[in-house]
Amino acid sequence: MKSAMNFILKLFELLKSDPKTTIAKYIFFGGIGLRGIGQIVYEFSDKDVSHTFTFSDGIDYAGYLLIFIGIILLMIRFFTIKNNPPTLAYGVGIENMDIHSPLKAIPSYERYDCIELSIPEINSYDKNKLLETYKFIQTLINSRVENKNSQKVYIGALGSFPYLFLLGALFRNAYSHIQLLDYDRHASGGGKWYKLPPYNESAEELFHKLMYEDKSIEEKIHELIENELDEVGIALSYTFPVNKKAIPEYLRTNILYLEHTYGIGHDKLSNEEAQKKLINELSKYISLFADNGKKIHLFVSAQSSICINIGKSYMNNSHGTLILHNYDSSTRKYNWNIKFNKNNVN
Template identity: 35%
Template sequence: MNKFLNFFIKIYEIWQSGKAGKIGTSLLGFGMILVASGASFTFIIGYSDQKRNVNAAVSSSQNPDMVLYSIGILLIIIGALILIDTYRRLIANRTVIYFGNLLKQGDSDIPYYAMEKNDQLNVTPIKLGLIDSYKKTEVIEEYKHLCRLFKDRTDHIDAKKVYIASLASTPYLYLLGTLFRNGHIQNEILDYNRDLDKWYRLDTIGNNLSNCLMYEDNFTTVNDKLNYLCNSNFESIGIALSYTFPIDKTSIPPALRDKTIFLTHGLGFGNDKINNKAAQASLLNELTVYIDKLKSFNKNIHLFVSAQASFNVNLGKRYQDNTMDEVKIYNFNGSLREYDWFISFNSGIVK
C-alpha cells in the first residue's frame, strides 16, 4: 500500500518538477481518456420481478474506434517514456544544501523553498555545526572539520549541485566560501532577506556596480589611492568594504587607519542592496584586481567587510591560491563597535 501511495506521490512531484513532467502526465492522462473513448464495450441493464414472472433487459454496445484507441495507446507510451526519463534525471541530479543559521535570528528551518523546483525533489540537507561564529577558536576548528569533509566530498560525493545558506560572522562565511574556490562542483549561494524573513536565490541578471571611495582623503579616484598605497613603504594595507553599513575609521585597528582604502558602491547602505549575481561579480572582479596589484608590491592584505552574507561567501570563493598568498579577514564586534580579531588564510592554511 505504501509503495502504491509513494508511486502516485512521485508522479505528482514529477508533474510539479517542470515542463517535461507536466507534458508527460498530460499525455498519459489524455491517452487514457482516448483509449477509454475508443474501446469497445457492452453494458446490460436488467429487471426481474419473480411474483409477476417478468424479466426484461436492455443492452447497448459500442464498436471500437481503432483510430482513437491507437492514438490513446501511443500517447500513453510517449507520456510514460517522458515520465520515466524525467524521473531518472531527477534521481541522478542529487542536490545538497548546507544550512546554518549561526546568528540564531529569523528563519531557522532549512529553506527548501528557496531552491529551484527541480533541485527540491532529490535533496540532502546537511546542517552546519552550531558554533559561536564570533569566537575565533571555534571558527578555525569548524573550518578544519569542514575542510576534511570537502576534501573527500564525504557528504556530496555524487551531488550535481550544492546550495549554501548560512548566517554567521564574516570570517566564518569567508572560510565557508573558500571551500568552493576551486569550482569542483556547481554551487548556489542563498541569502536572507531580514525584512521578509525568508531566504532567496540571487537574481542572475542585474546592473554591474563599481567601487568608489568612501573617504576621499585628497584622492579623486580609487586608482589614485591604490597607486599611493602600492608605492608607499607600508607593509600592511587595509581594504574596507562598506556595503551594508559604513565602516568608521575609528573601528579599524589604529596601526591600519591611515593605510586603508575605504570603498563603497553607488546604491547606498542597507541590507540586500547587491542582491544579484551581476552586481556582486562586478564588485568582486574589481576587488580581485586591487588585491593582485597590492600583492605585486608585496603588501600584506587586511580585509574589513560590511556586506550581506552571500557576498562574504562569494568573497571567499574568489580566493586564488597561486596569487593571493596570505589574506587577513577581520571580525566586527558589535558591542565594542570595532574589529577585534582576524583569521589568516593562506592557500587553505588557517590561523
C-alpha cells in the same frame, strides 16, 4: 505503497516546477495534440433521438514519436535528480540562533531527495571556537561521505564575516555547482530564506566607488601599491559604512574604502548578476595588490551571501594572503582576525 506515493509526489513537483521537465511535458502533450492516441467522436440528434459513436485510430506516427520522447525525457530527468541529489549546507554561526532551516528556499522538486549536510553549530564570533571547528568543517566538506553523488550544493549560513568567507572558500573546489541562499530579516511575516535570482532587474549601472577621497579607484590602488608598507586593506561598505575608527591605526590610511552605486543598505545585492559584477571587480583589486607583494586585510559589512561569495571567489594563485577581520558591535572595534592562504588558516 509509501515509495509509490513518493514517486508520484516527486513526479508531480517536477511537472509543476522544473524547467527541463516542463519542456518534456510540452513535447508529450504536443504528441497527444497530433492525435497520437487516436480520436473519439460522439454525435447526438434531438430528432428521432439518435446517437452515433465513432472511434478513429487516427494514427499519426509523429504524434506517437513525440509522446515517446516526452516520456523518455521525463524519466531521464526524474532519475537524474534522484541519482544526483542536491545538498543543502546550513551554517549556524550565531550562538543560540533561532532561525529555521532554509530547506523551503530550495525548489520544491529538489526537496524530496535533498541531503542536508550538518555543519556544526558554533559561535563564529569567537575566534578560538572558529579555528577549533575549521578542520572538522574542512574534512566534512572535502570527504563528502554523506553526499558523494551530489553535484549541486545550496549554501545558507549566518555568522561572522571570517566564518562565512571560510565556508565559501571550502566549498569552491568541492562542488561543480554552488547556489547561494540568503536570509531576508525584514520579510513580511518574519525572516525568510530565499534563493538568489540569477538576473539583476535594475537598469541602473552597478560598480564600485571610492569613499572619502576625490580620485579614481585606479589612482588610489596605484598610490597604495607605491606605499612602503607591505600591508593594505580593502573596506567594503555594502550594508553599513565601515567604521574607520575601528580599523587598526597603523593601517587606517592605507585602505581602499569602497561602496557601490546602489547605495549602502540591506539586501541591495540580492541577485547573482549584481554580486558577480562587484566580486569580479574586487577580485581584480586583490590580485593587483597580491601581485605587488602586499598582504590584504578585508573589512566587510555585507549580507551573508556576499561574504560567502567572496570566499568562493578566492583564487589560490592570484590572491595570496588575506587577513579576515571580525567586527565586534559591542566594542565597535575589529577585535580579531584570521590569516587565510590557500585554505590554511591561523
